[in-house]
Amino acid sequence: MQHEVLQLDITGLPQAWISVEEAVGHLATDSVVWTVGEAPLAVLRGGTNSLTGLQSIVEVPPIIALRGASRINLFDLVPVFSKVKLLRRDRHTCAYCTELFDERELTVDHIVPESRGGRLTWMNTIAACRSCNSLKANRTPEEARMPLCFMPYVPSRHEDFLLKGRKIRVDVHEWLAAKLPRGSRLA
Numbered sequence: 001m002q003h004e005v006l007q008l009d010i011t012g013l014p015q016a017w018i019s020v021e022e023a024v025g026h027l028a029t030d031s032v033v034w035t036v037g038e039a040p041l042a043v044l045r046g047g048t049n050s051l052t053g054l055q056s057i058v059e060v061p062p063i064i065a066l067r068g069a070s071r072i073n074l075f076d077l078v079p080v081f082s083k084v085k086l087l088r089r090d091r092h093t094c095a096y097c098t099e100l101f102d103e104r105e106l107t108v109d110h111i112v113p114e115s116r117g118g119r120l121t122w123m124n125t126i127a128a129c130r131s132c133n134s135l136k137a138n139r140t141p142e143e144a145r146m147p148l149c150f151m152p153y154v155p156s157r158h159e160d161f162l163l164k165g166r167k168i169r170v171d172v173h174e175w176l177a178a179k180l181p182r183g184s185r186l187a
Helices: 019-028 083-089 128-135 155-164 170-178
Strands: 004-007 016-017 032-037 042-048 055-060 063-066 106-110 125-129
Touching: 004 019, 004 170, 016 155, 019 042, 019 063, 032 170, 055 128, 055 170, 083 106, 083 125, 106 128, 125 128, 155 170
Parallel strands: 004 063
Antiparallel strands: 004 016, 032 063, 042 055, 106 125
C-alpha cells in the first residue's frame, strides 16, 4: 500500500487524503502554497528535455497546502462515523470494564439503546467488550448500574484524519498529532 498525501487548505486545516498523482497535478499547476516534510513521499521521473538533455523530476512532499479558500465549512462538519474509527477513538478499551481488547472482541454499544431511540452517533456510542455489552443489554448505563469509565466525544478534524487508519508516515503522523486538541485520547 502506498502512502497518500495529506492535502491542507492555506490555513493548515486537513482537507483530504489524495494520491501522489493528484498531488503532482497540484504541483504542476502551481496550486501549492507551502509544503511540510523533510523527505519526499515519492520521486517521479519524466522524460528528457530535448534542449537541455535533463530528465524531469518531481519530488512529492507528504503534506501540501493549496491556494484559495477552504472547500469545507468546519462548523457544518461532523466526522463520518465508523466502527473502526470509534474503536480507535476509544483506544480499543471497553468503556465499562476498562480492559484493552483486540478489535474483533469489541462491539459498538449505544449508550441510549437503539430500540429506545438511541442513534448511531459519536456522542451516543462507545467501545464495549462483548461481555459488558451483553450484561448492559437493552438498558442505559445507569439502569444497568454500569457507569461509563470515560465519556464519548466527537473527534476533531485532526483526530479524524488520524483515526481513518491510513498508512501514515511518521512525519505526517507527528504533524497531525501536534495539532490535536488538549486532552485528546490520541495524543
